[in-house]
Amino acid sequence: MTASPALPLDPAELPGRPCAVAAALQVLGEKWALLAVRELFYGNHRFDRIARNTGAPRDRLTVRLRALEEAGVVERRPYQERPVRHEYHLTEAGLELAPVIQALLQWGDRWAVVTPPVVLHHHADRPDEHPLDVAWVCRTCGEEVAPGSQRLEVRSPGWDRSGPLEPGAQRRG
Amino acid sequence: MTASPALPLDPAELPGRPCAVAAALQVLGEKWALLAVRELFYGNHRFDRIARNTGAPRDRLTVRLRALEEAGVVERRPYQERPVRHEYHLTEAGLELAPVIQALLQWGDRWAVVTPPVVLHHHADRPDEHPLDVAWVCRTCGEEVAPGSQRLEVRSPGWDRSGPLEPGAQRRG
Numbered sequence: 507m508t509a510s511p512a513l514p515l516d517p518a519e520l521p522g523r524p525c526a527v528a529a530a531l532q533v534l535g536e537k538w539a540l541l542a543v544r545e546l547f548y549g550n551h552r553f554d555r556i557a558r559n560t561g562a563p564r565d566r567l568t569v570r571l572r573a574l575e576e577a578g579v580v581e582r583r584p585y586q587e588r589p590v591r592h593e594y595h596l597t598e599a600g601l602e603l604a605p606v607i608q609a610l611l612q613w614g615d616r617w618a619v620v621t622p623p624v625v626l627h628h629h630a631d632r633p634d635e636h637p638l639d640v641a642w643v644c645r646t647c648g649e650e651v652a653p654g655s656q657r658l659e660v661r662s663p664g665w666d667r668s669g670p671l672e673p674g675a676q677r678r679g
Numbered sequence: 680m681t682a683s684p685a686l687p688l689d690p691a692e693l694p695g696r697p698c699a700v701a702a703a704l705q706v707l708g709e710k711w712a713l714l715a716v717r718e719l720f721y722g723n724h725r726f727d728r729i730a731r732n733t734g735a736p737r738d739r740l741t742v743r744l745r746a747l748e749e750a751g752v753v754e755r756r757p758y759q760e761r762p763v764r765h766e767y768h769l770t771e772a773g774l775e776l777a778p779v780i781q782a783l784l785q786w787g788d789r790w791a792v793v794t795p796p797v798v799l800h801h802h803a804d805r806p807d808e809h810p811l812d813v814a815w816v817c818r819t820c821g822e823e824v825a826p827g828s829q830r831l832e833v834r835s836p837g838w839d840r841s842g843p844l845e846p847g848a849q850r851r852g
Contacts, residue, residue, distance in 0.1 A: 525784075560695040599790045602790065613779055616775065617775065640815055645814045658800075
């Protein structure tokens with residue numbers, strides 16, 4: 507595996523479509539990377555604990571954490587001086603991955619596990635705490651986003667290298 | 680890489696925390712799997728086109744598509760009889776991955792690319808079409824979900840094997 511580059515990338519340098527999903531997955535597109543991010547959201551900042559709670563082989567976890575650090579998603583902070591030891595923390599970019607983890611959790615609860623192992627509660631600090639049930643809503647019109655109601659406007663040349671953008675618009679390759 | 684199992688899984692059999700994120704990533708936790716799903720959302724259903732638009736090596740893409748099929752995320756449908764050829768389509772489980780791709784796209788636009796290569800427009804079929812700007816809203820209280828406002832209720836034994844669930848709740852390992 508090659509080292510992940512620092513973000514942001516020029517998407518024209520990616521294989522396939524120059525696409526922000528692909529650029530994101532250059533850094534995140536591996537199970538251990540996303541599970542390490544999950545552990546940081548859960549408050550586990552030390553290598554040993556991240557390794558134990560993800561089940562990641564230590565050598566691969568080391569590589570992924572270094573890549574996440576180079577990409578600006580996590581940062582190391584010293585917590586001990588002699589010898590120097592570091593903890594991992596999410597940067598601003600890392601904290602903004604919460605919707606990605608949330609979307610994976612919601613999908614996993616519905617499709618990937620027999621019974622949801624955890625339930626997320628919203629507003630833990632208020633008397634009206636309740637189970638979290640996330641909807642994806644468009645800020646402009648206030649409506650829930652349904653699959654198929656979207657149109658892609660391509661701004662980068664080379665994006666549509668060989669195929670259509672929408673179901674039904676298929677043409678022969 | 681071992682073959683991905685059919686979903687749903689018993690999360691107690693996973694390494695690390697028995698967690699729905701981990702279960703989801705048993706199938707999706709690899710760049711080519713998620714990029715293949717992206718292409719299916721964009722209406723590209725044939726192997727050649729998925730390979731070209733993802734940049735995935737053909738042998739690895741074959742493995743990932745087979746795993747996605749075994750997990751019930753994609754299905755093959757014949758489009759030609761002699762010789763038999765198949766297209767790939769998202770199942771109901773696959774279509775419900777839209778928020779995962781959407782969250783990766785929104786994060787990638789902000790953090791992983793220099794300039795967003797595409798802009799998503801909402802309600803392409805209506806006169807009030809507008810750029811999509813997705814918020815993550817709790818259906819119960821109608822408020823946007825902010826990081827840190829959540830509490831995890833653990834229902835599966837073994838979930839908290841070695842660490843805290845929330846920042847600040849750290850205990851020594």
